[in-house]
Amino acid sequence: MAETTASTVQSADGSTSPKDTRGALRGGKAKGVTLGLDIAPYALRIAVMERSGGRTMLRTLREAPYPPQAGPGSAGFAEFLRMQISAVAGSTNPDIWVLVPTAEADLWRVRIPKVPKKRESETFCWAIKRDKSINEAEQLLDFEVQGEVLDKGIPKLQAIAYTVPRKALKRSVDMLRDAGFEPAGATIPPLALQTAIRSTDLARGSGTCASVFIGRGWSRIDVFDGDNLVMSRGIKAGLGSMVEELQAAYSMPAVAPQPAEDDVPVIDLDMEATDHAPTSLDGVDFELEVHPEEPAPAAPTPAPATELTDDEAKALILARLLGESIDDNAPGAELSTDEVMALIRPALDRLVRQIERTFNHYVNAEGGDAVRRILLSGQVAASAPIRNFLCEQLSLDCGLFDPLASSTLASAETAPPRSEARRMEFNLPAALAFSDTATTPNLLRNYAQRDRDWQAARQARIIYATFLAAIALLGGVFGWQSMQESAVQTKLDAVNRQIAAYAPPINEQLLLKMASQVQNKQRDLKALARKYEGLAVLREVGTLTPESVKIRQLDLTLGAEAAPKKDKRARRARNTEPPRLLVLEGTIPDAEESRDSILASYIVTLQSSPLFSDPVVHSRELVGRGANTGLHFILHVNVER
Structure with a gap:
């Protein structure tokens, strides 16, 4: 079975290369092993973390491309998944958290007036269903209470609500169960990244920050207020857009027709496609693109000298921006890094505009604070030219969303990959490996199940408190009786000492003699009384x-x-x-x-x-x-x- 790994990632045969968390703020799991599982489109990625003594240690990273006829949904996938998990789990029984990669998840903020703890769930449900029409037979509804906020000077409770298609959740969970494993939890990518924020020092002291994931066909922008996710939005812009721009620019004729000076630009309203991208919190975005009117007929344009395929364009971008190897005779190999950046500039400009619109919407429409820092993730985010370009265009501090490089991870025999691009590929499984039910919203235990658990725990606490009160009462009665018994015993001991000290010993003859003496004394007293x-x-x-x-x-x-x-x-x-x-x-x-x-x-x-x-x-x-x-x-x- 073919399998590839990074230089510092555990390989299929189990070999490894040489060699102040924030989770405690939320009362995370104190000890145990957690396995994060990302069933990606082209490979299976696994991260295993171990918690002990308040520290988190990386135990294993594993990437396994799917063999032929063993991809997700195929008959051989269950056996493949079982072998891979068993190889990293060994004799341990880790908590397995699985990612639910759905493009139809929806997240939004909800605020309600302050209510008692036992009324929070029903009040949030009422507010959510008042604002949105949700078919709970097809969609799983859940929310996470984030705490108290001031809304126009009025204290309110805030929660992040989200819906996930039940079919997507069932598909991910069933794949794991078919392999013979029971998941401890399941969550979606934005909430997994929130767990990484809470469990590491990625955003410590940054205030409001944003995570920008640049994927193959689309990108996602997640905004965090402290360690709470407050906004998530998907946009159709990513590596695929850069590939398209590079293909179009590289295949462009040497002499392009120039528009006439008196041509008037025409505004074309192009609604950006949202299929297969996460639902935006601020609705569908519109992008205005300016195109010049078609010029007067000119001489036929010469045919392009060379055209790049999708794979060739992608390989060229990764070679120039990430330093990957490329054949000197490959199409486009003559282009330098600056030239490639110039050719994909339109795609990057659109990405910048979408990021700016998202931040402006969060500040102006949602009433949030301005974003101070951006954490980039995704394979191309490891490119220094792209990071520098985004930082310059957005005028913000930019860094990498890199939990594997966090200082909160304890040293371990398994070291994270040295390559930033390789570490980016393990962001989601690593975030899942930080998960526990106290820190990560769990789709397997939504608000209804948590309410039942809370009621059961509350009843157990009442019974326990009643039992302790009864024990205390009985203990008090027992103590009082013991004191009374001790006092009576003290008196009895004193009498016994007096009897023991009396000489001669008391017997029947002595008692009869004493009775006779008493009678004589009484008779004498009566005689005196008569006298x-x-x-x-x-x-x-x-x-x-x-x-x-x-x-x-x-x-x-x-x-x-x-x-x-x-x-x-x-x-x-x-x-x-x-x-x-x-x-x-x-x-x-x-x-x-x-x-x-x-x-x-x-x-x-x-x-x-x-x-x-x-x-x-x-x-x-x-x-x-x-x-x-x-x-x-x-x-x-x-x-x-």
């Missing part, structure tokens, strides 16, 4: 009797001693004994209107005493005459035991 009960009654009466009440006589009857509980006969005899009674006889010599109230108050005071109960007025009468009149009373009061 001094009369004195206690007299003291209580003296304390409770006010000065307005004069006690004349006090009789106290306490009765016999209480019988033990077991002596039933004594208790029956005790029930027949007279009650314990206190008889108080006294007078109240106060004014007539207060005598009864004083007596009532005295009775209530006696009732409140713990020694007395149920005081009863036995008699009540007035005694004496005149000023010596007083209230004489006799009270019977029960004495409590």
Whole structure:
């Protein structure tokens, strides 16, 4: 199987030549191997990157032209693709990102008022479908939220929206699946370049910059605001236009007819064809070309001496502009680099005008900042004369869109190609190799799938938070119970220490002895209480009797001693004994209107005493005459035991 590689690119047999990222800003993949796959028209290109310790390292670059009967869409392509991926993957299981090269993709900016996170998707979808008619059965709709912007002083959310034909996506994914591999992601060229911008230092500190890809039949202009893609436009101008200009100029007769001095130019409105080119954000472009009126009939023009074929013209351009080899006897080999540049100048002028129109549209119609720097890509972009010409005509700083030459790539055994032209051919697979789901919009997981994943993750977070709260609550209860248990155990230990320190040890005999001692002590206390009960009654009466009440006589009857509980006969005899009674006889010599109230108050005071109960007025009468009149009373009061 035939296969060619660059001098520093891994070849088909696996041999290799001698020998401060920005992805972290978006929380890119921290570790792993990613394989970028570009199924180009004439060859398969693969780039493999490995992330480890916050650094990205180039592991492999591989280019394999398609063998006969094994191109994309053929029966043998699946086996060819499987062999090539297996050769570079080895024993690893890399995340494979595949490019979806479609000319029908459409990208545009969308802005909405600030809404809660859970409402962003539906609000962006409503705004997108309000402005554009999208058939989601045929087109895949997705968008990437880029953050908050100020729109006329009003904070809004901005997103880049894009549609891709589902057939194109399915075709690219099915080719990979037919080879036995499941893709981790798929994206389109502008979004792949955005990943390279975010993952390297290509546009660091440049503000608004633009990537200009000069292809074979068409070119693409992508405008980046910082590390966000904000505009993408395809134009029908590229290496093919240069080839056509070179063919026309080289085959031109030696003597060309000159227009008459009084010929009036005629303006011809030529609408540039947009077939097979990405849809422009600013619609179809019109180009005004000025042609002189046809001159009066002249003598027949001589036939061209030599005509260049497409391949000969292309080879001549690449030889003079990129330094590739060419046969000295080949048609046009006598032309110098300056002469070739002069002959393809009209094609370059048209390219410059399209770039200027795109930048003006972005500034005037889109309200963006002026582009400060241009990053060129494509095979002919490696030509210093073309870069110098574009820089001079656009008055801008021009450089190469060259992620493989970025200082953010860690040193590796596989070195990028030395040739700038060769590195340009690996821009897209290298950009894909930088990809991950956090940095690169993934066509396999559009907004609907991301919303489902977000809802599932949100529910998982709620369940997890509830679980943690329950664990914290149970932990608090367990801690409180442990503290309570510790406090009770401390008291129990203290009691046990007291018991252990007590001598002699407690037993039944000791308890019976102590109970007997307590009973004897209680009996002694009761004997003392009976002995001094009369004195206690007299003291209580003296304390409770006010000065307005004069006690004349006090009789106290306490009765016999209480019988033990077991002596039933004594208790029956005790029930027949007279009650314990206190008889108080006294007078109240106060004014007539207060005598009864004083007596009532005295009775209530006696009732409140713990020694007395149920005081009863036995008699009540007035005694004496005149000023010596007083209230004489006799009270019977029960004495409590």
